Amino acid sequence: MENRVFDKVSVENLRRDLFYLCRDPLSFRTVSYTIPWHQKNSLEEADDFIAGEMRKYASCVELIPNKVQPFRCDSSKPLHHWYSAPLESDPWYDAHNIAVTLPGSEYPDEIIQLVSHKDSMSWINSPGAHDNAVGAVANMELVRVLSTLRLQRTVRVLFCNEEHSPWHSKTYANAASQRGDRIVAVMNQDSLCGKSDETSASGIKANVSAYSTPEGKALADFIVSEAARYEIPICATAVFKERVNDDDGSFIKAGYPDTVHNLGSLPYGDSQYHLAGDIPERVDLINLQLAVKLILASILDIDEQGASAFRNT
Numbered sequence: 001m002e003n004r005v006f007d008k009v010s011v012e013n014l015r016r017d018l019f020y021l022c023r024d025p026l027s028f029r030t031v032s033y034t035i036p037w038h039q040k041n042s043l044e045e046a047d048d049f050i051a052g053e054m055r056k057y058a059s060c061v062e063l064i065p066n067k068v069q070p071f072r073c074d075s076s077k078p079l080h081h082w083y084s085a086p087l088e089s090d091p092w093y094d095a096h097n098i099a100v101t102l103p104g105s106e107y108p109d110e111i112i113q114l115v116s117h118k119d120s121m122s123w124i125n126s127p128g129a130h131d132n133a134v135g136a137v138a139n140m141e142l143v144r145v146l147s148t149l150r151l152q153r154t155v156r157v158l159f160c161n162e163e164h165s166p167w168h169s170k171t172y173a174n175a176a177s178q179r180g181d182r183i184v185a186v187m188n189q190d191s192l193c194g195k196s197d198e199t200s201a202s203g204i205k206a207n208v209s210a211y212s213t214p215e216g217k218a219l220a221d222f223i224v225s226e227a228a229r230y231e232i233p234i235c236a237t238a239v240f241k242e243r244v245n246d247d248d249g250s251f252i253k254a255g256y257p258d259t260v261h262n263l264g265s266l267p268y269g270d271s272q273y274h275l276a277g278d279i280p281e282r283v284d285l286i287n288l289q290l291a292v293k294l295i296l297a298s299i300l301d302i303d304e305q306g307a308s309a310f311r312n313t
């Protein structure tokens with residue numbers, strides 16, 4: 001692979017999309033918040049922005065309808081975990097998964113699946129910059145770069161909702177499994193470059209590839225090795241995540257074990273996790289850009305070699 005392809009990852013695009021989704025015009029991305037005088041709620045407005053951007057680069061952009069409820073807020077719970085399950089009688093809202101497909105030319109049936117949740121917390125007003133506008137804008141930028149290349153395998157991106165109930169990554173992954181989709185690798189970008197205040201102050205650029213299965217460990221170790229192979233200056237590590245959860249967990253439970261979760265630290269160190277202080281100004285955009293380069297390198301080598309790029313033989 002030509003190293004020049006990494007130069008296409010634009011920190012300006014990442015910054016623009018991040019501030020669009022977290023500051024101006026959209027501070028939040030939730031069915032519980034509508035900008036005064038606007039017709040659509042802020043999650044629908046975020047969907048319009050993401051789908052509109054993606055249609056410039058991909059011919060197949062689907063909006064898959066589903067119903068969600070906002071979580072209830074229970075401030076008696078521990079600080080970072082104030083969400084609590086809605087009641088069945090709470091209001092339901094129309095929401096969407098967004099699925100973007102870049103078809104492969106040689107092996108279109110083999111799918112590299114990228115995932116990121118695009119919504120912000122439905123139980124408090126938080127811009128959700130690290131959780132998870134960063135993952136959404138990373139996947140948007142990956143689509144832009146990948147759309148300029150001739151892919152052998154299919155790359156599919158799911159933008160889903162995970163800060164509302166229920167999680168529709170589950171519905172999506174189960175539907176893929178029922179269709180018999182051949183997904184060779186799943187990478188969930190959720191809270192990229194989210195780090196502790198100490199790590200942020202030290203200037204360390206980091207990416208953790210978290211895995212919960214032996215197959216996921218092989219994929220995580222491969223992502224770590226890509227940093228050295230392409231001399232991407234990021235501290236890349238693979239860390240075991242015991243609980244099969246988050247949107248990557250939805251794919252593992254649907255029968256796709258070759259799955260990782262990319263994030264900035266594990267245990268997750270962001271002091272503003274699930275709080276109103278999770279603002280875009282705190283995002284280390286250079287770290288984000290390096291993480292996107294690392295994921296891009298991994299996608300391109302899997303695209304070239306298939307699952308044998310990372311599977312233990």
Ligand SMILES: [Zn+2]
Pocket residue numbers: 131163274
């Ligand atoms: Zn969250």
